Amino acid sequence: FSRETFKTENNLAVTPVPIESVLPVSTYTPDQTGPQVIKGAFDNYYENFILYITFDEPVNVNTVDATALTLLLFDIWSDNTDSYTLTGADAIFFNTDEQFS
Secondary structure: OOOOOOEOOOOOEOOOOOHHHOOOOOOOOOOOOOOOEEEEEEEEEOOEEEEEEEEOOOOOHHHOOHHHOEEEEEEOOOOEEEEEEOOOOOOOOOOOOOOOO
C-alpha cells in the first residue's frame, strides 16, 4: 500500500507500519457518549416502510435496537408534536455511502 491509500476523515494520510514495528496500546479510554442522529429520511418502497438514519459516528449495526428509537414528528401547521416508538425492524442494513441529503 502507498501512503495515499488510506486517509482519515480529515483527509490526512495514514502511513502503514510493518507488523514487527507495531506497539501495544498503553492507555485506552472507552467512548462515553452514544451516537447522535444527525438526519433521517422516510421512504415507502412497495408498501415497505423504510427509515434511513445517519449518525454522527460509526455504529455497529449488530447492536442497533430498533425498539429503543422514538420518532418525534412536529406538525408546523398545528404546532403539535407526536411521538412514535418503533416496535421492531425486519432488517437493518449498513452502508458507508451517503444515500440522501
